[in-house]
Amino acid sequence: MHERINAIISAIRTHLGTGDRPLGLEDFYRICQIDNIIVEEISSARSFILKPSAAGGGATVIGLSRQAKGRDRCFQMFHELGHYFCDHARCSPEEEAEADLFATLATGHSIAKPGLAQKPVKIFFAN
């Protein structure tokens, strides 16, 4: 799992020319611009990603919680991008763990703390 995600992040770093520094807010918006991902601020506590259905097409949308600040916000951004780049479709615990790993490796930190159950969720259209 690590190797696959590291390969994806490495390709993103190369494309953006970031070197090995942690990826941050500006990188997130650059990636979304390049890949035509629509980013919307939402009032919900949980960020999510909506992927276009195979039949309907359309753009991928990431809903970003306004309540998430600082590192948590950045982690949620890259968690959702993890779902995007790993081609997730099932919302399984394995995919959530993979998205968390993606965010951890991309941002250089984890929001996983005891008692802090702030776990971003995503919603997918069936495809």
Ligand SMILES: [Zn+2]
């Ligand atoms: Zn998720």
